[in-house]
Amino acid sequence: MNALPVVSHWIDGEESPSNSGRTAPVFDPALGIETKRVALANESEINAAIASAHKAFPAWRDLSLAKRQSIMFNFRELLNLKKPELAEIITSEHGKVLSDALGEITRGQEVVEFATAMPHLLKGYYSENVSTGVDVYSTRQPLGVVGIISPFNFPAMVPMWFFPIALAAGNTVILKPSEKDPTAAIWMAKLLTEAGLPDGVFNVLQGDKESVDGLLTHPDVKAISFVGSTPIAQYVYETGSKHGKRVQALGGAKNHMLVLPDADLELVADSAINAGFGSAGERCMAISVVVAVEPVADDLIDKIVTRMNNLKIGDGRRNCDMGPLVTEVHRDKVASYIEIAEQDGATVVVDGRGVEVDGDANGFWLGPTLIDKVAVTSKVYTEEIFGPVLSIVRVKTYEEGVALINSSAFGNGTAIFTNDGGAARRFQNEIEVGMIGINVPIPVPVAYYSFGGWKNSLFGDTKAHGTEGVHFFTRGKAITSRWLDPSQGGINLGFPQN
Secondary structure (H helix, E strand, C coil): CCCCCEECEEECCEEECCCCCCEEEEEECCCCEEEEEEECCCHHHHHHHHHHHHHHHHHHHHCCHHHHHHHHHHHHHHHHHHHHHHHHHHHHHHCCCHHHHHHHHHHHHHHHHHHCCHHHHCCCCEEEEEECCEEEEEEEEECCEEEEECCCCCCCHHHHHHHHHHHHCCCEEEEECCCCCCHHHHHHHHHHHHCCCCCCCEEECCCCHHHHHHHHHCCCEEEEEEECCHHHHHHHHHHHHHCCCEEEEECCCCEEEEECCCCCHHHHHHHHHHHHHHHHHCCCCCEEEEEEECCCHHHHHHHHHHHHCCCCEECCCCCCCECCCCCHHHHHHHHHHHHHHHHCCCEEEECCCCCCCECCCCCCCCCCEEEECCCCCCHHHHCCCCCCEEEEEEECCHHHHHHHHHCCCEECEEEEECCCHHHHHHHHHHCCCCEEEECCCCCCCCCCCCECCEECCEECCCCECHHHHHHHCEEEEEEEEECCCHHHCCCCCCCCCC
């Protein structure tokens, strides 16, 4: 049997095979088989990636804004041309259906397009004659080497939340992708090189905790951007901050959808399906809890079940609505919550275990699951499941629903469905969550606004992309200047006199 290919690092403008002797498996989730290995970096490889970025920084920082902008435009055009190729890579390693993968790339491309405006975004201020003959002005300058640690669920979009802005602002980048789906990062590195990015400006460091800790502790890395679970986000934030780094660490979520009695239940049911089961529920902005203000729950459940029965589950390369979960271990963990729900007295309305699929029997399958009457003390409610499991919690009033959502340890995204503008306005003011949807189930803001939650969903003060993202990857400098007027001596530009 031939040895499986090994996904390597990308250092100093080329693929860099690992000599660590350590690898991890990469699976095709729809087939349930290992298709390749990924290198796990050792200390020397971590240092090589950082050294490459550190060496490339001065020249990249000093390159004109116009030239950096041109490279970002080139990358945008190449990405637009070749994104079907990237989508196939994502589907083969993550499992999401091709339409989901293409949607992910498109949302990431929005940030690329935002970053092409960096010359405007980096403009400072100027105040003339603040004191006699004294002017004050400000500039924003890049930090240096920055690290990005991205999760498995969006192997293209999440890195693109960060690196286009970081690069356009003049930083050099080291991306540490998830070891579950590492190939998309290498593909993007090659595309950046094709777009004209100099060697060493963008590096990919494969690996596990050793790579993460290397980035968090190395003195030449000035900032860390992270997306992942809350416990790891807190670890990244505390460790990186302890080592003097600027850190934005986006953590987990338990997103609610509050449904008022006046809501359009057809819209709500469609939204619950899309937000609960899209990408197999493996996204931090998925709706995992529908908070139904009675008496709508029974009618809403009927509408959701009707739609669930029409969903086609299978290989993401086929004409399906939902693919497998990313690994067998993760599938089994998600499925365990269905058993917990039964033990805690909830009603499993639709059980995704044993679902019929259009795909290989060995794939990591779990069908859409709907659970009613979930107790708020159950782990099914309190923990982030990160899979296609949608819970229904029944409440009697709007106030009870808001109090329930605000009591959550998470504060990523939430939505309200209603035709009452006053209720919606009150909700957006009272709810303690970072991103709000009004009749919109997944309120991910466009790229020129910033993405990030509150409470245990975000560690650090700065959110991703938008103005906050630009500020994260730059630091301000204020200059106070005075120049003597020629009449006070110095250069005399008048005609010479005898």
